[in-house]
Amino acid sequence: MTEHNPINEQSKQEALDSFRKEGGEYLTTNQGLRVNSTNDSLKAGDRGPTLVEDFHFREKMAHFDRERIPERVVHARGAGVHGYFQPYESMKEYTKAKFLQDPSVKTPVFVRFSTVAGFRGSADTARDVRGFAVRFYTEDGNYDIVGNNIPVFFIQDAIKFPDLIHAVKPEPHNEIPQAGTAHDNFWDFISLMPESMHMIMWILSDRTLPRSYRMMQGFGIHTFRFVNEQGKARFVKFHWKPILGVHSIVWDEAQKAGGKDPDFHRRDLGDAIEMGDYPEFELGVQIVEEGDESKFDFDILDSTKLIPEELVPVKPIGKMVLNRNPDNYFAETEQVAFQPANIVPGIDFSDDPLLQGRIFSYADTQVHRLGSANYTDLPINRPVCPFHNNQRDGVMQYNIPTTKVNYFPNSLGNGCPMTSPENLGGFVSYKEPVEGQKIRERSASFSDHFSQATLFWNSLSEVEKEHLVKAALFELGKVMNAGVKERMLELFNSVDHQLVTRIAEGLGLPVPTEVKQNHGQKSPALSIQTMLEKMPEKTIKTRKIAILATDGVNAHEMKTIQQALEDAGAQAKIVATHGGKIKGDDGKEIPVEMTFITSSSVMFDAVYVPGGAQSVKMLQQQGEAVNFITEAFKHCKAIAATSEGVELLSIADLLGANLSSNGLRSSVGVVTSQQPSDLKSFSDDFITAIAQHRHWMRSQKEMVPA
Ligand code: HDE
DSSP states (O other): OOOSOOSOHHHHHHHHHHHHHTTOOOOBOTTSOBOSOSSSOOBSSTTSOBOTTOHHHHHHHHHHHTOOOOOOSSSOSEEEEEEEEEESSOOTTTOOOGGGTOTTOOEEEEEEEEESSSOTTSOTTSSOOEEEEEEEEETTEEEEEEEESSSSOSOSSGGGHHHHHHHHSOOTTTOOOTTOOOSHHHHHHHHTOGGGHHHHHHHTSGGGSBSOGGGOOEEOOSOEEEEOTTOOEEEEEEEEEETTOOOBOOHHHHHHHHHHOTTHHHHHHHHHHHTTOOOEEEEEEEEEETTOGGGSSSOTTOTTOOOOTTTSOOEEEEEEEEEEOOSOIIIIIITOOOOTTOOOTTEEOOOOHHHHHHHHHHHHHHHHHHSSGGGGGSTTTSOSSOOOOSOOOOTTOOOOOOOSOOSSSOSTTTTOSOOOOGGGTOOOOOOOOOOOOOOOOOOGGGOOOSHHHHHHHHHSOHHHHHHHHHHHHHHHHTOOOHHHHHHHHHHHHHHOHHHHHHHHHHHTOOOOSOOOOOOOOOOGGGOHHHHHHHOSSOOOTTOEEEEEOOTTBOHHHHHHHHHHHHHTTOEEEEEESSSSEEEBTTSOEEEOOEETTTOOGGGOSEEEEOOOHHHHHHHHTOHHHHHHHHHHHHTTOEEEEETTHHHHHHHTTOSOSEEOTTSOEEOTTEEEESSOSOHHHHHHHHHHHHHTOOOGGGGSGGGOOO
16 A cells, blocks of 8 residues: 655654644644544545545535636726825825824835736737826725825726726737737727727837836826815826836837746735835925816816926925735735725815726726625725724625614614714715716817827927837737727827827828927926936845856956945845856855746846956856847947956947947946946946936947847
């Protein structure tokens, strides 16, 4: 007979004893019965049929069979994180929201970042809007800002949302493409929806390729209301600004990263928190006095419009710090049920028809997705303040009410739970006067679909424009239907003639003949590059730098530069030709973190090649090492090399034509020194180059050898 358990009786006993001492847990059924084996089902003889009597098998399998719940119809792919929010000062003048009153009070938050179109298992780096949903667990109940990383939306009225999402998702006959908008159905819909053009400009821009969830802005999009203790209301728009700045990757990199590491953003977020690099975002508000809302040449209830920051500045009101990863993905990130309807006294809705529809949709979807109206009792959804009402029973009731009374009004329960007047925290809707006929119509004030699309285009730098045009060429290049492309060109022509000329020429189609007047206005705050230029202190904090090295590496150079990068807050990881350890030229062993097989340049922000004749010679013979730096160069990343390391750059033809101060040929963002006498100033130059994020000048074709 074969022995099923390799552990003999004595060691089994010892293992059990020490397990008990450590306070371990027994495996039990869900009824609490201890299980003696979960490796074999109960059978009639060791080669016989399985018995229906095996209740442990049946329970385990039946639970497993029900492990999946419907994924979110949009925003299925996401990553969650815990943290806290703290206001800078009391916002009493504007709102009575309790969590915005006292700068010493930290309100717990749970944030879920997401993509929109892809299924739950799709790659993080798809070109897509990113969800930025924040729940504040306040003493007045849950307050959710369910926003995105783009300040406007595709449509003006919620009733168009199912059409938009049907068009964006994979086509119904073959379920292709996954997590991408480059297909006929999407562009067919858009070509018939001029109101989407402002959002389309953002979608095609670098905003849809964030470097990290930690490096993107967030927007509440809709106009909301702040209401103060005196009942005075003002309109507000919410903005999140990442303290690390806003940064994006390039399309070629995004596509490759999606294959090399589909969890690119999820991993980045989780790792940063593990390492104590807590992501921080500043919350700001644009405030518009009631009565001033009609002073703009757009309607503040129209979610396809933003309020330019040059017209109404963003007032910073507090900071959010994300400092704890969830313990369990499903229980927290999957089951969290955000709702724009979750508001607290001091905050109220506006009549934005997109927002009004969302107030219904989210609550409805959560019951379907989580399977019960009791989803609000799940740990991640429960408010931190006490909650009482007469809602009872339903699927999966977790509470055991102990009172006899479940109706209101009552006398038998002393009138409890009782309603609260406004001065005791009862929520009272803002008494907005409302009057009108019942009509299915859109206000004429929603009808300008192009001015802000043009404003966005005008505000971009030339590099950002180039990226946008290329994105349009990719997306429309994949569209097969000629009529759809033609209609899209007409819409782009209404944004800007130079824009449509570049797109039409790239597609090989006739440029529309009518030249429309561009209003020439700009909003510098809309450009990522302008924002970066204005950042008072550029940092390389949390950036990832690859050090390419193998046996014989110049240990002094490598360690000095690695230390300097880490002192500046970056992570410098050794990528070698083999795993385990490499031997430096001083004979000492250095642990290897990654190899050319387990890593790729797209996982890093910059590359450094230290000297050491033997090391560099071996790297030269590795196609992967040359490819690594060539690809990093193509993606405009900072590259540095010292001593013999410079030869590797030369072989890869990365040194360009310009002469640098030390007499070496050099390319933009490439820092080299063949005889580094001062490693400190060398590392300073490299850090400055990394802090630029990307060296876009290099994207000019003649400088890119790849
Ligand atoms: Fe959503 N949206 N949405 N949306 N949305 C959902 O809710 C919906 C819209 C946003 O991390 C769903 O829980 C309608 C705008 C985020 O869990 C669903 C309309 C904005 C998330 C839904 C919109 C968003 C969602 C899918 C048109 C930015 C993910 C599952 C009126 C302000 C939240 C779910 C998370 C999720 C409906 C438009 C952001 C179906 C009807 C505008 C960040 O209820």
